[in-house]
Amino acid sequence: MSNRTLIRGGLVVTAADEVHADVLIDDGRIAALAAHGTTVAEGWTADRVIDATGKYVLPGGVDAHTHMELPFGGTFASDTFETGTRAAAWGGTTTIVDFAVQTRGRALREGLDAWYAKADGNCAIDYAFHMILSDVNESSLKEMDLLVEEGVTSFKLFMAYPGVFYSDDGQILRAMQRSASNGGLIMMHAENGIAIDVLVEQALARGETDPRHHGEVRKVLLEAEATHRAIQLARVAGAPLYVVHVSAEEAVAELAAARDKGLPVFGETCPQYLFLSTDNLAEPDFEGAKYVCSTPLRPREHQAALWRGLRTDDLQVVSTDHCPFCFTGQKDLGRGDFSKIPNGLPGVENRMDLLHQAVVDGHITRRRWIDIACAAPARMFGLYPKKGTLAPGADADVVVYDPHAVQTLSAETHHMNVDYSAYEGRTVTGQVETVLSRGRVVVDRRTWTGRAGHGLYTPRSTCQYLN
Numbered sequence: 001m002s003n004r005t006l007i008r009g010g011l012v013v014t015a016a017d018e019v020h021a022d023v024l025i026d027d028g029r030i031a032a033l034a035a036h037g038t039t040v041a042e043g044w045t046a047d048r049v050i051d052a053t054g055k056y057v058l059p060g061g062v063d064a065h066t067h068m069e070l071p072f073g074g075t076f077a078s079d080t081f082e083t084g085t086r087a088a089a090w091g092g093t094t095t096i097v098d099f100a101v102q103t104r105g106r107a108l109r110e111g112l113d114a115w116y117a118k119a120d121g122n123c124a125i126d127y128a129f130h131m132i133l134s135d136v137n138e139s140s141l142k143e144m145d146l147l148v149e150e151g152v153t154s155f156k157l158f159m160a161y162p163g164v165f166y167s168d169d170g171q172i173l174r175a176m177q178r179s180a181s182n183g184g185l186i187m188m189h190a191e192n193g194i195a196i197d198v199l200v201e202q203a204l205a206r207g208e209t210d211p212r213h214h215g216e217v218r219k220v221l222l223e224a225e226a227t228h229r230a231i232q233l234a235r236v237a238g239a240p241l242y243v244v245h246v247s248a249e250e251a252v253a254e255l256a257a258a259r260d261k262g263l264p265v266f267g268e269t270c271p272q273y274l275f276l277s278t279d280n281l282a283e284p285d286f287e288g289a290k291y292v293c294s295t296p297l298r299p300r301e302h303q304a305a306l307w308r309g310l311r312t313d314d315l316q317v318v319s320t321d322h323c324p325f326c327f328t329g330q331k332d333l334g335r336g337d338f339s340k341i342p343n344g345l346p347g348v349e350n351r352m353d354l355l356h357q358a359v360v361d362g363h364i365t366r367r368r369w370i371d372i373a374c375a376a377p378a379r380m381f382g383l384y385p386k387k388g389t390l391a392p393g394a395d396a397d398v399v400v401y402d403p404h405a406v407q408t409l410s411a412e413t414h415h416m417n418v419d420y421s422a423y424e425g426r427t428v429t430g431q432v433e434t435v436l437s438r439g440r441v442v443v444d445r446r447t448w449t450g451r452a453g454h455g456l457y458t459p460r461s462t463c464q465y466l467n
Ligand SMILES: NC(=O)NCCC(=O)O
Pocket: 067, 189, 245, 292, 293, 294, 295, 321, 323, 343, 344, 345
């Protein structure tokens, strides 16, 4: 039985091109793109026609950094795979890469299987996994090879959070050496957690307990130092490196210097570092807790360097690091002690819109928007061209985007399972209108038509920036 959809009349924007074209979808994949008008002449027929006149037709967003249901600080991130992937779709993201977690003393296999089970049958959009290494030892190093073969081709290591996810330099070097031989990509949380813990202890001893002190102890220099150290360790190992949630100008400078030397070093930043700042962390009455994440929000002056890095390709990807905790009942855990506030911000639903606002504001071009939000994360994590672009053969993950709609971001209207918005009251221009995931309409002119279980696990190839 035929299952063809025609999206007619829009401006198709990919990382490479902007063309006025109609898009024909057949059986969940892009079948063809053709200039407006030619489709009728060529006899294209479809079971469903979507009118995109005056709209953009975009590849679905690829969010390569989410934490659904992450256990952290004695609680769990409040979005499940069901609620989080539904919210992602509402915001024009059609693929997430979430982080499976190795528990200390346990096998990678066990952690990965637990994450397969959490997601299986619950996702509204397609998904894949990275693996967090919390315990680098002989046996987990061997398991890395098996995971790469299985399609889990990237591994997050932490220079922060001693006693939880932290790896020392020896463990990091060993994991990097392993990834140099098995083709995996090391993703680094680059902050000097040992030094930060000293500063946390000293701040608390001085009675500095408010959320804003979270930003003060997690110093720019300690992000820059860790970024520099991670790059040198990767050089020694002969391994590529991807630094996650880059927030500081000095860290961007470390990446830029490495890239100028021709090293395979990549960087990601997140909307919260581009749009929020230490001003939010300093909000009174414990409201600053809503903005506690690590790396922390920085003074506003750092944002120019992040935008520049995105324009010059010293930063390649914008992901959300979506890790929501409710203000009431979860962020609350850190009243009277900022170090006990669960770290993380909600944002999986807001990324495409905020980055479109950056186009409107002149920070990036339209094609760069689609590159950093769709194509680059897909290539970085071995999903391209199945995901991240609109081309014949690609999965029909498509967003019809209204560039003129004006919306106000708010917890009242968002779909994330969290009781606040980090962007409450912010007005942005542009809004997702219709979303297709593998050809199936999941958001239809702002009505939900998706279902939990439609989303499929997607094994990945290795990083496509290296070949
Ligand atoms: N980023 C954050 O604050 N929470 C999630 C865990 C991580 O990515 O480090």
